Amino acid sequence: MSHDLYGGDRESVAAGGCLSDPAWLVNADPRDVCAALDGAVGEEEMLAAAVYRASAHLHRNANTDSRRWLLALDAARYGNRDLAARFSAVNAHESLAARWGVEWVTGNCVDPRYRYTMTGHTDAVMAMATTEVDGRPIAVTGSADTTVRMWDLATGEMLGEPLVGHTQPVLAIATTEVDGHPIAITSSRGTTVRMWDLTTRQPIGKPLGGHTDAVHAVATAVVDDRPIAVTCSGYKDRTVGVWDLTTGQMLGKLLTSDTEWVVSIATTDLDGRPIAVTGSDDGTVRVWDLATRQTMGEPLTGHTDLVERVATAQLDGRPIAITGSDDRTARVWDLTAGKMLGEPLTGDGFQVKALKTAVIDGRPVAVIGSHREVGVWDLATGQSIGEHFARFGGAVETVVVDGSPAVLTSSYNGTVRLWDLVAGQVPGELLTGGTDWVSMDGRLIPFTGSHDGTVRDLMTGQAIGEFVTGDTGGVLSATSTQVHGRPVAVTSSHDGTVRVWDPTTDQMLGEPLTGHTDSIWALATADLDGRPVAVTGSHDATVRVWDLTTGQMLGEPLTGHTWLVWAVATSVVDGRPIAVTSSDDMTVRKWDLATGQMLAVAHLPGLDSARALATAVVDGRPVAVTASTDGTVRIWDLAADQLVGEPFASHPHLTRTMAVAALDGRPTAFIGSEEGIVSMWDLTTRKQIGPELVFPEPVLAVTAANGKLIVRFGPEVAVLCQRIELDPRHGAGA
Structure with missing residues (x-):
């Protein structure tokens, strides 16, 4: 750097x-x-x-x-x-902030190749390109927030204000030079293409019009000493335009067939002639002479589905193309011979969602974004190189910074990360493994379909066993209870099943509980007439009660919600077990678990549903606590079926999770947000306890157990301990 x-x-x-x-x-x-x-x-x-x-x-x-x-x-x-x-x-x-100590944290995403994160976009970053301005490497990014932004890759700082003009999500970016000035060409879900002077950060001329559908791919080249852009338009238009960037005029279109839809494009030189390589929805790859706008040779065949990504490189002095398809393969093509080189690149869960090329130690590599990860492949051997980068959700771009190859990865949350492509050493011993959990008998029992099932000691974080749940489709929720006096874990899954397992033997107990027809997002347990039961809420808009002793559903599904059920909690009111559920239908409902009857319904104002829900006892009365997506917290008296006092705002962020536990003997809500914030609120006084705890990733789950605060942020789990007593009279930032 x-x-x-x-x-x-x-x-x-x-x-x-x-x-x-x-x-x-x-x-x-x-x-x-x-x-x-x-x-x-x-x-x-x-x-x-x-x-x-x-x-x-x-x-x-x-x-x-x-x-x-x-x-x-x-x-x-x-x-x-x-x-x-x-x-x-x-x-x-x-400071009160120091009153929380860190016991241990997993290091699932610790990577010595990571450099920094760039923040500023407010929605998914869908396109990136790099160039140099005044001798410094910069990145140009385009987002679903409709803005284009420039970044100094030496510092990670945004350069100036966002470039505005697009009114739809920005889908593609390419860079080149016009009259010695670095420029960017951007396209969006609208039909126009825009040019920007990257030195002045001003638009150049009027938008380039000519397409009648979204322009989803852009590449640049030089033809007859003039810079050009090649643009691909959507399914309704199906045209590939060639533009003179000096005049802003369309030179013509590539002569595609009426039935062919060009999805992806890249450019290079072949025998001294500028060419374009395109991928189509019919699985073919074509090579075009950009001077004549005619195809060269026969289509390259082998893919069996839409070719979503194309990139080019040089291998042993010969131009090659790398294509990624929805058939879950990437293929390497010798553009001179018009033949595929070697075997297709594949792997477990392989999906080519982003594709760029780079050079490492003189060898060309492909950088492929696939299934939330980014991998690097040696194009000479077809082998994967090193560990995958764990953070991906949109686009990739390669760049050289201070002479070293690097890669940019973007995310759906609007962030962009810079990584070194050359592997380094991790300076420490990392704890890796499962990131969804229940706490049981001093252990953290994780439930994550994509992780290794490691069981950890809650005090030390050390591995003390492992299990396999057998869930398919990924575990969405987990809790614990007792059956026949023995502790059991209960999980719900994307496949609509509930499973019960014995953590002492790592075995599932009985068959999966079936009945829901969609993902089960909400799960809680209760005691019903001396029997342990599970209460589940699903994307199918129903709530169901399960006898965990027999594995049977009790009664009919509880109906009333009209959209997916996000959260469920249980309590006892006047000696009767009840469940409280919240849904994207903007309601909170109370149910009698013995009769299956809906006892009350509360309609939330506006369009903010209660994604987080918990029950507690405040001043001797059973209450439900809801946190809406806008950060508003409400306390409901479950005996009187009415709101207690006025709602209060925990923070202006999207609430993801909440837990209620006693802190210094007082009922406290721990609220986690999409922005990586955990705030603590005294439910008696409705005042915040101490300053917020900040995490580097969205807070997805929080709970309190065995005197610890357990937080899942992104792919990590942190176990925290209270160092000294917190005074609830202190407000935020005290």
Whole structure:
């Protein structure tokens, strides 16, 4: 990376020992710290640099309390609890934030290749391209938020204001030079193509019109010494336009057939002639002479489904194309011979959703975004290289920064990450494995279909066993109870089943419980006439009650909701077991579990459903606590069937999860959000307890067990302990 990221001297800073000083990392200006990271020498400084990078995008705007907390959390992700404790001790006497300590955290996504995250877009990033401006590498990104943004890849900072003009999601971006000026060509779900001067960050001329459907792919080339763009339009239009970027005029269209839909495009040179390589919905790949706009040779065949991605490279001095198809293969083609090279690239869950090429140590590689991960493939051998990058959800782009190959990956949450393509060493021992759990007998029992089933000791995080649940389609919810006096775990799944298993033998008990016709998002347990039961809420809009002793459904499905049921909780009111459910139909409903009758229904105002729901006892009365998607919290008296007091706002973020537990003997709601925030609220006073805890990923689940706070953020699990008592009289940020 650049030696003058923020105007500082990173080597001299690192040489002064600052990187090994937790107090400096907590209190120093993040710009100064980032300037020093690449100058780290020795194991201790390299670990500190990796820890700081893990959440550097949050450090920029964080106060010292949040920065200390994040550094402790990330040190634990790297498996160094001693360093985590040293961070927690910095200025600990000055803030309530230090009153939560980090016991242990998984490191499922810790990767030494990770550099930083760029934030700013407010929706999925769907397109990226790179170029140089004033000698500095930059990225240009386009999003479903309709904006185009520019980023300095040396610093990770956004350059200027967003480029606005598109009114639909931006689908494609390419870069080139016109009259010596770097420009970007962007297209959107609308029918127009726009050009931008990347030096002035201003639009160039009027939008390029000519297509009658969304323009979903753009590539650039030089034909007869003039820069051109090639654009592919949607299914209704089915045309490929060629544009003179100097004049902004369409030169013509590639002569495709009336039935062919060109989905993807890339450009290169073949025998000194500029060509385009296109992939179509019929599974064929075609090569085009861009000067004549005619096809060259016969179509390249082999794919059996739509060719969604195309990229080009050089292999042993010969131009090649790499194509990715919905047939779950990627293929490499010799463009001179018009033949496929080697066997198709495949793998478990292989799906080519994004495709670019790069060069590592002189060898061409393909960078393929597939099923939430990004992999690197050696194009000479057809073999996968190294571990996959774990964060992906949109587009990939390759770039060279300070002479080293790197890759950008985008996500559906609007973030873009930069990674080194050359593998590094992880400076620590990581805990990896399952990330959905129930807590039982001092153990964390995880339930995640895509992970290894590791069972961990709640106190230490160490592996003490493993299991296989047998669930198909991925586990959505898990809880625990007792059957015949023995602890059991209960899970619900995407496949609409409920399963019960014995954690002492790692075996499923009986057959799956079937009846729901869609995914089961909500799960709770209760005691009904001395029998343990499970209560489930499904995407099929029904609620069902199951006898866990016999494995049978009790009575008929509970109906009334008109959309998917997000959450369920149970309680006892006047000696009778009840269930409370919330749904995307904007209602909260109360049910008598003995009779199956709906006892009450509350309609939420507006369009914000209650995605999080829990029950508790406040001032001696049973209540339900709901948290809506807009962050509004409501407390409902379950005996009187009415709202208790006025709603209050926990935070202005999308609420994902909530748990209620006693904290210092007082009923407390722990609320987690999409923005990675956990806030704590005293349900008696309705006041926030201490400052918010910030996490580097969305908070997906939170619970309190065995005196611990357990938080799932993104693919990680953190177990926290209360260091000292919190005074509920303190407000946020006290």
